[in-house]
Structures are given as C-alpha cells and as structure tokens.
Amino acid sequence: CTPQENAASTNADQQLVRVTHPFHPLFPMQLPCVGRRCNPHGERLLLQTEDATVWAVPPQWTDLVSPDPEVVMGNGRSLLRVVDLMELAALVERLSRTR
Known part of the structure; x- marks a missing residue:
C-alpha cells in the first residue's frame, strides 16, 4: 500500500x-x-x-x-467466507500458543 x-x-x-x-x-x-x-x-x-x-x-x-462472488453465491446463507474462517482459525491458534 x-x-x-x-x-x-x-x-x-x-x-x-x-x-x-x-x-x-x-x-x-x-x-x-x-x-x-x-x-x-x-x-x-x-x-x-x-x-x-x-x-x-x-x-x-x-x-x-464489487461484491465478493462467494458472498453473492451464498445468497445470505453463510455468515463467514472460507477466507474469514481460515483467518479466525489462525487467530485462535496464535492465541492458544500464547497461553
């Protein structure tokens, strides 16, 4: 950027x-x-x-x-995209390691 x-x-x-x-x-x-x-x-x-x-x-x-194609195709049926879930899993893993 x-x-x-x-x-x-x-x-x-x-x-x-x-x-x-x-x-x-x-x-x-x-x-x-x-x-x-x-x-x-x-x-x-x-x-x-x-x-x-x-x-x-x-x-x-x-x-x-432009809207994310994954969101458009999901037509409101999913709260998170695959990339969001992967980012969340990585965050949980990082936080688990710090404890």
Missing part, C-alpha cells in the same frame, strides 16, 4: 460511499469519503458522519468494491 494524499477536500470533491458490511455500525449509511489512509492492515477510507466523526473503513466494506 502506498501513502496517498490525505489533504482535506472541498464538499464538492467528496464522493459518497455506502457501507455494505452487514455487521458494521454504519451499515447501510451513505457517507462522504474525506480521505484515504494506509495502515499495516491495508487501505482505509475515511468516512465522515454528520457529527463530524471520521471512521476508517476498509474499501471492501463499501460499495466502492
């Missing part, structure tokens, strides 16, 4: 982004994107709520990214 410009933009420049992740507290709000940032976990969109709070949200959790 390469650093990107985070300068404030005018309201006319701001793109509206809808949060599509069903478990995110901002779902299904449509909010202005006021910037982008990168952190160790990847790119994050900076979305601003009406009370001026800025939330950092992965682009995959918004309508800027």
Whole structure:
C-alpha cells in the first residue's frame, strides 16, 4: 500500500460511499469519503458522519468494491467466507500458543 494524499477536500470533491458490511455500525449509511489512509492492515477510507466523526473503513466494506462472488453465491446463507474462517482459525491458534 502506498501513502496517498490525505489533504482535506472541498464538499464538492467528496464522493459518497455506502457501507455494505452487514455487521458494521454504519451499515447501510451513505457517507462522504474525506480521505484515504494506509495502515499495516491495508487501505482505509475515511468516512465522515454528520457529527463530524471520521471512521476508517476498509474499501471492501463499501460499495466502492464489487461484491465478493462467494458472498453473492451464498445468497445470505453463510455468515463467514472460507477466507474469514481460515483467518479466525489462525487467530485462535496464535492465541492458544500464547497461553
């Protein structure tokens, strides 16, 4: 991930982004994107709520990214994708080793 410009933009420049992740507290709000940032976990969109709070949200959790084919094919029948389950299993294993 390469650093990107985070300068404030005018309201006319701001793109509206809808949060599509069903478990995110901002779902299904449509909010202005006021910037982008990168952190160790990847790119994050900076979305601003009406009370001026800025939330950092992965682009995959918004309508800027096409829906995951696995989720579309599951048609709401599964809460987690295979990759999510694998990540959860790895986390549980790491946490088990630290005890």
